[in-house]
Amino acid sequence: MSLDFEPVDDLTGPGETKSNLDVLARLFPDAVIDGTVDVEALRDLLGESATATGAEAFGLRWPGMAEARRLSTLPATGTLLPQTEQSVDWNNTRNIVIEGDNLEVLRLLRRGYTNKVDVIYIDPPYNTGNDFIYDDKRITSQVEHETVAGHRDEEGVLQTGAGSDRAQDRRAGASRHSAWLSMMYPRLLVAHHLLKETGVIIVAIDDTEHARLKLLMDRVFGAENFAANVAWQGSGRNDARFTSAGIDYMLIYAKSRMKLVQEDVRWTEKKAGGSEVAEAARKAWEESGHNPAAATEALKNWWRNAPSDIAKGLGGSRGYKEIDENGRVFARGDLRSPNPRENLMYDLPHPVTGLPVRMHPNGWVYSQETMARKIAEGRILFGQDETVSPRYKRFLDELEDQPIRPVFEQDRAAAGLYLRRLLESDVFEYPKDHTVLAKWINAVTESNSDAVVLDFFAGSGSTGHAVMDINATDGGNRRYILVQLDEPVDKDGYNTIADITRERLRRAGRQIPSKQSPDAAPIDTGFRSYRLASSNVKPWDGTPDQLDLLEAVDNLVAGRTADDLLVEMMLRMGVELTTPLETREVASGLLYNLAGTLFAYFDTDITIDRANEVAKALAAWRDEDPGDADTTVVVRDTAFVDSATKLNFAAALKQAGFTTLRSI
Incomplete structure (x- = not known):
């Protein structure tokens, strides 16, 4: 029996490269040798279903696609820092707002939220030329792009031809579309993991990328899982040349359309008026x-x-x-x-x-x-x-009720006016109408009062607002997870769009009681705020400072707290962020209890006497409400005064019946 504390950062999660390799090894052991895949053997095992190398295939392709796909399989390296001062009702709420790049955040959430999200709604940048700010460092250089796209010959000479201006436009347009697709692709791949088998994703888009997004969604979710192409006609333009335009779309895909059909799922709405x-x-x-x-x-x-x-x-x-x-x-x-x-x-x-x-x-x-x-x-x-x-x-x-209509008219100006009045500021242009989102979220979840709703392009927070409004209507317990990049705005006291997101949710939450009957049960109008940051654990870089044993005693980044470390441990071990938490003071430190299935103790300078005291407290607390699930104990890797104390602590825990020991 091993007495080692297995490092948390050695674990892997669904969709990550090592996890994918493990799945292949279980399914096709003959094709995985010494941790590497024998592609030829795998192709033989798949038979005629495998595409030959270099074979032509139908589907969307673009320069940078392979690298974008690879990004979805990388494990997260960062963490989320809790921002209690930015939050509302931290101890009781189950809603979450996260500030930071959504690709890394999605990778962080993947371990704890795979197959747990009921509906994803996103309103990504429409790629109109001035709204694209995501840069995942994965797009090829301009020369490489032009070569892959066929705009340069074998000698590397740019082929412009007689229509050089048009050729330049085509190159720029192709590069812009490729960058947008490479931004969307890994995010959608990770999102696919998060959805339940009965889950649904709704993606808002306009004419600029509608066709390419449809093909991309076919690739990620499967063309057979396409559910609807919703057209939202807003107010048109009187000076438009061809049509009045003003149309936005919502492409809707199921994780498994067959599963929805088997369960006789029907998306309905009340007849109007x-x-x-x-x-x-x-x-x-x-x-x-x-x-x-x-x-x-x-x-x-x-x-x-x-x-x-x-x-x-x-x-x-x-x-x-x-x-x-x-x-x-x-x-x-x-x-x-x-x-x-x-x-x-x-x-x-x-x-x-x-x-x-x-x-x-x-x-x-x-x-x-x-x-x-x-x-x-x-x-x-x-x-x-x-x-x-x-x-x-x-x-x-x-x-x-009637089947929900895939075409509707609603002036989008009303949403902007509403937000200006709510925030008392004209700080955010073109917010999505939360009443429209509420209608569609409620429809595709079949009014599931416990639905988990994710939006990783949160903007002003319309999705969170919509979730609270639906709960106010029927007393539901739906919860939201919003992710918004810390994009600067520096206007009317708001530094970033994430600041606007949080303030909208605060103000909307304060209005909720006025929408309910006096005898209605209170609903969750709070949220926990987190900020994306680098890991709490110092990376090993082999510098003289880190080789100094005195410097290596504390492996945490300066200024980080035990609460910060707890959140990173939860993310790496796949524990939901709103899991019920209790704490007790034990041996001059804080002992964390996450719903009785996971205990954590991050204090340092633990002696044998303190270690014995912690081990007894752990066993006693576990035995107060014993469950069937395995109980995990996590400690800091550098918590003990010496290795002997660490081994004695592990032995005491094993003797008390704890089978899973981790360190961070």
């Missing part, structure tokens, strides 16, 4: 003193005076203009059968004259038995005599 009409009817009913005729007239008058643009948006609620004796809004529906059926053709007597009412040639929509039940329920509205065909009484509060 139901809530607006219901509110108008409620006011009419109260103001009429519960008089059905007066309330109906008031509701019809509301419809007549509704502005045309509002009336247009009420869609399927258009026919609901009457109020019955119980204050319920209803519309008159057809009772005819869609197809001629003999068993649906029968006499239906008028309740007053007793004579058969006029029947449609196809017959009735209901059987005789069902029709009798509907009449007893008061759902059939007869005319003054048998010459008038009866109608079906359809209530507004029973308005059925």
Whole structure:
């Protein structure tokens, strides 16, 4: 039995190079020899399904693609530093906001959040020429790009031809598209790992990169998992040359479309306008003193005076203009059968004259038995005599859902106005409309009240705002993870866009209670803020300073805390950042307990006596609520006064039943 503490940084996670190699070794041991892949052997094992070297294949290709793919497999080298002073309700919230480059952050999250995210929404840079700021140091040089793209001949001479200006434009355009694709590719590959099998990703885009993004999504998620291409028509331009434009798109892919079909997943929305009409009817009913005729007239008058643009948006609620004796809004529906059926053709007597009412040639929509039940329920509205065909009484509060529409109109200017009022500053241009995001997030998660939502191009924080609004509506426990680059803005007191993100969430969270009923349960309006940084552990570089044993006693970067180290340990070991945490003071240091499955002790200068005290405290705390899962203990690599103390501590833990020991 080994008494060693295995270094945390020796571990690997899903999607990383070593993990991929391990998977191949398990599946095809004959193709992995001494930790390297025999590509020819692997091709033989795959048979006709393997593409021969140099074979032509259908799909998107661009210069720099291979390097971009490789970036997705690299393990993260950084960490996240907790920013409690920037956070809201740190101890209780399960929402997360992270400031830093999203590729490294995604790699950090991969170990703890693989197969745990329900929906990803991202609004990446549209690559219009002035909004592309990501640089992952993976794009080839201009000369290399021109050579791979075929713009230089074998001697390296630039082939411009007669149309040199156009050729220059083509080269610049190709390079720009390649850079954008190489930025998106590794991020989407890591995102694919994070999604559940029933998960969905929504990517906003405009015409500039729509076609290339569609092909890229086909490559990463599989063309068979394409779900929808949503068109959002905003306000167009009156001075446009060809069309008024103003369209954004949302490409939607499932992690496994087949899985969604097997589980009979359906993305629906309420028919438009139901809530607006219901509110108008409620006011009419109260103001009429519960008089059905007066309330109906008031509701019809509301419809007549509704502005045309509002009336247009009420869609399927258009026919609901009457109020019955119980204050319920209803519309008159057809009772005819869609197809001629003999068993649906029968006499239906008028309740007053007793004579058969006029029947449609196809017959009735209901059987005789069902029709009798509907009449007893008061759902059939007869005319003054048998010459008038009866109608079906359809209530507004029973308005059925409909498949969500992939094309819609909504002016995007309203989102900008809302954010300016919320922040009291015109600091962020063109934010995404959080009401639109709420609608689509709710639809693709089938109103899952516990959904985990990720946005790694967070911008002003519209996605987090949307999640809180959905929770406020139905009392759900959805949570968000937002990642935003610390892009400078230096405007109105905001240093970076991440500052804007956090402030929007603070202010939106403070408004939430006003949207809830007085007796509604409180929802999570807080967030934990983190900042991407280099590892807390000093890298080994072989310099004389590090060779000095006195310098090597403390392996942490100056200024970092035990809490910082705890977060890095959680990320490297695949523990979710919002895992419940308890602490106790033990042997003059702090003992961390993460949900009873992982304990950490980062104090230093541990003697044998202190080590024994910590070992006893660990066993006692574990035994207070013993579980079936293995319990891990993590310590600092340089925590002990000597190696003998470290070995004695490990032996005491093993004797107490702890089987997994790690060091950082």
